[in-house]
Amino acid sequence: MDYNFTEIEERWQKFWEENKTFKTPEDLTNPKKCYVLDMFPYPSGAGLHVGHPEGYTATDIYARYKRMKGFNVLHPMGWDAFGLPAEQYAIQTGTHPSVTTKNNCDTFRRQIRELGLSYDWEKEINTTDPEYYKWTQWIFIKLYNTWFDEKLQKGRPVSELAIPEEIRKHGKKEISNYSDSKRLAYYDNALVWWCPSCRIVCANEEVLYDGSHEKCGNRVEKKNLKQWMLRIPHYAERLLTGFDKLDWPEGIKDMQRNWIGRSTGAEVDFRIDGMKEILTVFTTRPDTLFGATYMVIAPEHPLTKLITTEGHKREVDNYIEAASLKSDLDRTDLAKEKTGVFSGRHAINPVNLRKIPIWVADYVLPGYGTGAIMAVPAHDTRDFEFAEKFNLPIACIQDPDVTDPDQRKRIIAGRECWTEDGRYINSSDSTTGIDINGLNKEAGIAKITAWLESKNLGKAKINYKLRDWLFSRQRYWGEPFPVIHWEDGEITLLDESELPLELPALEKYLPGESGESPLANATEWLNVTDRTGRKGRRETNTMPQWAGSCWYYLRFIDPRNDRQIFDPAKEKYWMPADLYIGGAEHAVLHLLYSRFWHKVLYDLGIVSTDEPYTRLYNQGMILAFAYENASGAKVAADLAEERDGKFYNRETGEELRQLVAKMSKSLKNVVNPDDVVSRYGADSMRLYEMFMGPLDITKPWDDKGVKGVSGFLGRTFRFLSNQANIHPGDEDGEILKALHQTIRKVEGDIENLHFNTAISAMMIFINLAIKKGRITKDSARIFTKILSPFAPHLAEEIWSFLGHNKTISFEPWPEVNEEYLKEEIFEYPISFNGKLRFRITLPVSMEKDEIIRNVLADERTKKWLATGTLSNIIVVPNRIVNVVLKTNP
């Protein structure tokens, strides 16, 4: 019988749908549960590309396997549908984004269904559905009403915030300001990145290092705008320690650790000569205080203007002005050439009471640490560069741990910078009584920090790079904030009962050039009046796209609940997500934001776990071959033809160059999953996606590879669907052994997400079975079961041939019978000095001595013994024998 995949796949997709095969079990008493989660997609107009099904197939195999293992499985899919493309389209055509979104979701859903992915569609969610974003707004209210208790390291309701007497006596306004200063969500003037092309503010995270917007590639500018911010840095420590119990790739944990950027050091107070103000700096190297020969203060620092002396005022003001006009791009661009001016003022180094000049320079950033530094040019490369340029003194205070005597001389003379360890020199002072000479870095840091603390001159301090999260966008197509700004300046949030606050209908979606959201045009929606007649305006910014994806995994648990965000009993049962797969592009932002929200919800008792995703895995990117001709013009991939290892344009015959690159329209190398499905079938598509290589690596799509797996499925189908090949007798020993080896291999590989080798194991089995010509019905059943998570349509079809009328999806996963795997004999590789020479077949139970006797007795051994003198024989039972010879000269 021919393998008619189209017919088979349609039939089973229909069957699963009609029978609600993959409906999530309602019974919460099964102790075995498995929540298998995909990063839900943004439904773009282009439809699915082959990168999507990679992760989806992996989770699908895992979910199907777990069902067969007796687990209750939650495997949902939904749409992260707020976002710019639908809004851009609305601006151009006037089509409401919800229309565009609905069409795109329909396409995605159809494509996903056609891949035979076993999602429970009753759990489908859409972040743009008011019934969904109602709860996004609800969480925002929770964030607003939460403060972070440093002592308990825990978020708590603002109602539990103790107001200090000091504040209380200043009245209501001060009290309210005080709580606002503690809330996890706050509204403030912020110097923010603004993309003039998208007319939107961007989070720091969305601005690339070259100063361009990651979404559109255009240059961003700084703008001062009133914005909503979230105090994620409060959770920095918890976000770091949370990793300990997570089964995540180390690389992703590292990326998040870098992003959080914890650094330990000390804050040190410097007196300013002739003023009562104190200049506090943060340093990771308090041990180098004796080498601090000048200070640098950021132009934006509140003390900068104050400390500047009359004679330097003009110069400093000009510098501040210039720095404020510079975009951060310029600031980074000029990184190679540092700039700065002298303030005219000196600070007093607390360790030796020497006066050191205070400079103003923009290589010190206002947002990190205290916005001012002590400069130790001898032991910090940036300070060294600056000092060299402006002829500032460089005082080496550390005899470096170097072997090169010339280098050591240069360092001690202050002609070269040394940032590693060494022994302190010139690091004592009789007036202040501190002395760290002779110590190394670790001991020096400890001693100086303790001394600073004892003299009340400073304290140990931990700093983080992580900044407050800019949480508003000047856009229409996002969640509206449940916020009203009153004419008297008060800000109130809607009551939970007033949610959702729906997006109003608009005629024009274009945002204002000054940073006004298009919602400012929705007059009727915008203006509100309270009972007392006080007038107010709704917040016109909307939430960023991250908002909806921060918590969607929670709504999947109970998506139709209209009274609660979810039923707590269900949350307790299903959380945390046992497996979460998606692209590494979300390694930092989505995962960090999402963990942050989750921890807040945990602190408030809304969720039962501290972390949302137990096991995370990143699929690699799928690249594709692209072709260009001699002049560099791209040629569509399907026009390229290979002959003798060279590539030619099928139509013009000109020679082409093959490239491997990301799929893109401009390279004309996009592979459309629909084409693959119609040519080879969904099962082949699934199998190829998994067979290409390890899930986590970047790999190129090659149509020829699909042929390989499709051939395997065809052979399997033809072999197992032919009654003549299925016999009623006892199973052949070799087949039985291979079958059970295959079960074990496939099971272990699925658990480890090594799908490529699982597939190759199944290929090996089928090749053997075909060679043998027949197998028993039992073997056929077992093989069909282990194949079913990978190629579910085909497996269902064969399962029904084998006489079953129920779905294979819940058949128990076959057990490995160790009896069949036992070996009587082992073919020992015999090597001489590590080089394999020949093999001897011996019983597995044979003792070492006996093995050695057998090896020595072998005719072929004599030949090799003649090349040297026998010195040792290593026998690793059932593995290898290595004869060690001393070679004759």
Next chain:
RNA sequence: GCCCGGAUGGUGGAAUGGUAGACACGCAGGACUUAAAAUCCUGUGGCCAUAACUGGCUGUGCGGGUUCAAGUCCCGCUCCGGGUACCA
């Protein structure tokens, strides 16, 4: 610059320190066919020897090292990919 990956046949890739190249593509030869496609069978890292069976040398980016034994562990590089960027 710093952090993290990676480098294995013509290609994608396999290998708990123990038989390198599983499986698949491609290629070559053969069967079926009027022919092609499809399908099936055989071979396939490189080099050398042999009529052949077979035998030898060599081989996992480069250079060292540890070990009876290294693709795998250690040290030093090169190149490629990802992240990050004056973070004090």
